[in-house]
Amino acid sequence: MPRGSKELTEARRKEIIDACAELYKTMSFNEITIKEIGSVISFTRTSVYNYFQTKEEIFLALLQREYGCWNQELSQAIDENDTMTVSGFADLLAGTLAGRIQMLKILSMNLFEIEENSRLERLAEFKGVYKRTLKLVEGCLRKIRPALDPEICRQFQYAFFPFVYGIYPYTTATEKQRAAMSLAGIEYTPLTVEENVRMIVHCLLENNSPGKVPGKNDN
Helix, strand or coil, X not given: CXXXXXXXXXXXXXXXXXXXXXXXXXXXXXXXXXXXXXXXXXXXXXXXXXXXXXXHHHHHHHHHHHHHHHHHHHHHHHHHCCCCCHHHHHHHHHHHHHCCHHHHHHHHHCHHHHHHCCCHHXXXXXXXXXXXXXXXXXXXXXXXXXXXXXXXXXXXXXXXXXXXXXXXXXXXXXXXXXXXXXXCCCCCCCCCHXXXXXXXXXXXXXXXXXXXCCCXXXX
């Protein structure tokens, strides 16, 4: 850990994460290196290693921040709503995830490599924030049905979160991918993040399976 005030440490960590996030808008995960990140920050590249051992740890911190922002939005919705309908819950998840495109991109493209190349303590910190997300989603489900069986919450989470990991590719097909699907005879109907999320939430919560979570007066 570098010497200096806690404020300086946090400011430099934020600057590194911000630089990574900005580069990720125009560069691929493989193209981004600590050298690249070091070239756009206000202190020396070698100082980056005082805060992160690998570029994967920087991406993990970025992902953790994205989850933290999502958690704030979910928490606010829980505080502001005594009850929720399935449609309201679907709109909440759709709207909040539509604002987390970098999170969706990392989850779809690079999560396994990021986790494998980060220190255990850093990964545990991230998993703690992710655990908070699971609890908040459960809290939203209980706004739909207060006496909800914990097993039904678990079933929803096991179906929904893997789906979240795959949203990005389905909403950002490249010209090459579209051309390939055309040659293969696959009909491609582009959907937005919002459309994808609303569809899966309604499918999971309004079907006729034993894990159904009915909303009140939902159409």
